[in-house]
Amino acid sequence: MSLAIEVKGLAKSYGNKTALSGIGFEVGAGSCFGLLGPNGAGKSTTMKILSGLLESDRGTVRLFGKEQRTAADDIKRIVGYVPQSITLYEKLSAYDNLVFFGEMYGVSGAELKRRIADVLERVGLADRAKEAVDRFSGGMKRRINIAAALLHRPKLLIMDEPTVGIDPQSRNHIFEMIRSLRQEGVTVLYSTHYMEEVENLCDRLAIVDRGEVIADGSLGEVLDRFGTKAVYLELEGGREAPKLPGYGEVEPKERGWLLRTDTPLESLAAWAEACKRSRLEAKRLEIVRPSLEDVFLKLTGTTLRDDG
Amino acid sequence: MxxxxxxxxxxxxxxxxxxxxxxxxxxALFIVLFGTVLGNLGGGTQTLTYIDNDRTAASESLMTALGEQGGFKLEAKQAGELDDQVDRIREGKLGFLLVVPQGFAEKMTAGGDSLAAVELYSDGASDSAAGIRSALQNVATDYREQRLDAALKQAGVGDEAREQALQSPLQIEEKPQNATEGNAVTQVVPGYTVMFVFFVMISMIRRFIGDKTNGMTARLRTTRMKPLHYLLGMWLAYLGVALVQCAVLLGFGHFAYDVALGDLAAIAVLVLMLALCGTGLGLALSMVVRSENQGMAFVQLITMGGAALGGLWFPLEYMPKSMQTISHFLPQYWGQLAFQDIMTRGDHLSGILPSLAVLAAFALAGVLVALLRFRGFMKSAQG
Known part of the structure; x- marks a missing residue:
């Protein structure tokens, strides 16, 4: 598979503050790549460098084989950037906004009209096109915000937290749209705080923290490499689970108990036996698949990160 | 793009x-308001409140003569109202009061050293009695001429000789030089047109700073738009706004107040240069200021200060010499001067070239500053 994005040794500082310190990853053409990280990890800086908004201090970015520093104009033809904030002229109608952005991407005339009709259909707002954006809900604005980046039919769509603060229906619509774009061969770089979005949408992902990639690969690879396997037990009456010396630590979780172990199958059998011996009736006893959120918190810690 | x-x-x-x-x-409202207010200054009618304690033909003749001077509406009061009227003057409710004392007629006709005095009560805190004082002087001069004429006649001087003797050696020959008579409206219409052209800077700053802070400028940087196109597109937009604004305000002055516009081609070139100047400075400010509030403060300073010192609100001749000198460094002065050159002095394009050159220099300076700062402005817009 050819590469859509090759990032190597990307570094960026703002004064004394290091935002990126040698970040690197690769994204295959036509795939969806998730960029995860706590606030201030360097996701937005990476996105901005990739979209040409910022210049890196060090490192290289190649998009579809083209060096970003030297082929910026060519790259702008094939990259669509959806910023984190809704950047539309709210007094103008959705249609007028799209006309403006289309022309800024170099599309005009009858072709622009056709593409506007197409993107409006994609984002499910064809019947509201003539309304001023300030009359739209947050979800509708988000969808037009995305539509504005699709008018020049980009090969790479860079989406910086595109679903912040929207209703489930709009979010679902955006997911469907991204899946449809991928089927058409569009590569998507998707930054988010929501783990389930990456689990749902992305083939590969990178977890970024303190300006570095601390984990990357497919979802399965990341979970296998960094997730701890576990067995969950829930007893009738909320009783305490029997200890399993030699198998691992038992800790309370939700309404039951969790045993983190490298041998989940053996541990499950041992725990079932222990319950039987102690005449305890198990309500639930199952091997737990590690979640991306568990991995994320394990790698980035649980300390609050408020430095946006 | x-x-x-x-x-x-x-x-x-x-x-x-x-x-x-x-x-x-x-x-437009300012033009209506100040055109009306200034148009009535000096042309209104004052009430001449008086008490005639003499009640003779001579005192009535005096009041009639004052009435005929024009600009006064006579209002008689009774003798017993003197204290009340004087109190009104002290309270600032009445500008002046003329009292013709008893025995006025007797003293007028007595001859010799006899003088017939009238009493003029006035508010020392205001200049409202200046008109009546001047009218009284005129009437007194007429009386003196009548007395002189009578004395000469009594001495046997013939009619022709008396007429020659009483004729003033000073004659005034009016020779107006401007094509159109100037008045308050010919000052106010171009004045407020020039003043409000510079207010377009507010809209420019709001949009530039707004686009930058809400991430629009950054987003546009990710499109194929050339950064300079953004600057030029915005300039073109507000240049159009300023041109329409001038056309509407001058048209309003022409159709509503019958203001003569003069050479329309010269007016068109002047309006274009004025619009370039206002928007050029607007571009510069938009690139220089760090926030909308800072921009508003600068715009107020430039527009209001420039209007006051540039002679947009009232003719520059009323201002101290030092202020008149300062005004030469303001674009508003040159804009107003050129408008009045065309509208009231009948000048054409060739007559306003110096004003156009100054306005062009201000426009150029504004654009140069904007271009120098533009790269930094765009770079700082990172979304």
């Missing part, structure tokens, strides 16, 4: 009603 940006901006401005009020309705 330049035109696309300008078109977008015009669409936005049409949706923003506040812009219409600020750029068109407000100046």
């Amino acid at each position: 330049i035109l696309s940006i300008a078109l977008k901006e015009w669409k936005l401005l049409i949706k923003e009603k506040g812009v219409f009020i600020w750029l068109l309705v407000m100046p």
Whole structure:
């Protein structure tokens, strides 16, 4: 598979503050790549460098084989950037906004009209096109915000937290749209705080923290490499689970108990036996698949990160 | 893309009603208000409140003569109201009071050293009695001439000799030099047109800073738009706004107040240069200021200060010499001068070239500053 994005040794500082310190990853053409990280990890800086908004201090970015520093104009033809904030002229109608952005991407005339009709259909707002954006809900604005980046039919769509603060229906619509774009061969770089979005949408992902990639690969690879396997037990009456010396630590979780172990199958059998011996009736006893959120918190810690 | 940006901006401005009020309705209202107020200054009628204690033909003749001077509406009061009227003057409710004392007629006809005095009560805190004082002087001069004429006649001087003797050696020959008679409206219409052209800077700053802070400028940087196109597109948009604004205000002055516009081609070139100047300075400010509030403060300083010192509110001749010198460094002065050259002095394009050159220099300076700062402005817009 050819590469859509090759990032190597990307570094960026703002004064004394290091935002990126040698970040690197690769994204295959036509795939969806998730960029995860706590606030201030360097996701937005990476996105901005990739979209040409910022210049890196060090490192290289190649998009579809083209060096970003030297082929910026060519790259702008094939990259669509959806910023984190809704950047539309709210007094103008959705249609007028799209006309403006289309022309800024170099599309005009009858072709622009056709593409506007197409993107409006994609984002499910064809019947509201003539309304001023300030009359739209947050979800509708988000969808037009995305539509504005699709008018020049980009090969790479860079989406910086595109679903912040929207209703489930709009979010679902955006997911469907991204899946449809991928089927058409569009590569998507998707930054988010929501783990389930990456689990749902992305083939590969990178977890970024303190300006570095601390984990990357497919979802399965990341979970296998960094997730701890576990067995969950829930007893009738909320009783305490029997200890399993030699198998691992038992800790309370939700309404039951969790045993983190490298041998989940053996541990499950041992725990079932222990319950039987102690005449305890198990309500639930199952091997737990590690979640991306568990991995994320394990790698980035649980300390609050408020430095946006 | 330049035109696309300008078109977008015009669409936005049409949706923003506040812009219409600020750029068109407000100046039109100012023209109406100040045109009316200044137009009536000096041309109004004052009430001449008087008490005639003499009640003779001579005192009535005096009041009639004062009435005939023009500008006064006579209002008689009774003798017993003197204290009340004087109190009203002290309270600032009455400008002046003329009292003709008893025995006025007797002293007028007595001859010799006898003088017939009238009493003029006035408010020392205001200059409202200046008109009646001047009218009384005129009437007194007429009386003196009548007395002189009578004395000469009594001495046997013939009619022709008396006429020659009483004729003033000073004659005034009026020779107006301007094509159109100047008045308050010919001052106010171009004055407020020039003043409000510079208010377009407010809209420019709001859009540039707004686009930068809400991430629009950054987003546009990710498109194929050339950064310079953004600057030029915005400039074109507001240049159009300023041109329309001038056309509307001058048209309003012409059709509503019959203000003569003079050479329309010269007016058109002047309006274009004025619009370039206002928007050029607007571009510079938009690139220099760090926030909308800072921009508003600068705009107020430039527009209001420039209007006051540039002679937009009242003729420069009323200002101290030092202020008149300072005004030469302000674009508003040159804009107003050129308008009045065309509208009241009948000048054409060739007559306003110095004003056009100064306005062009201000426009050029503004654009140069904007270009110097533009790269930094765009770079700092990172979303």
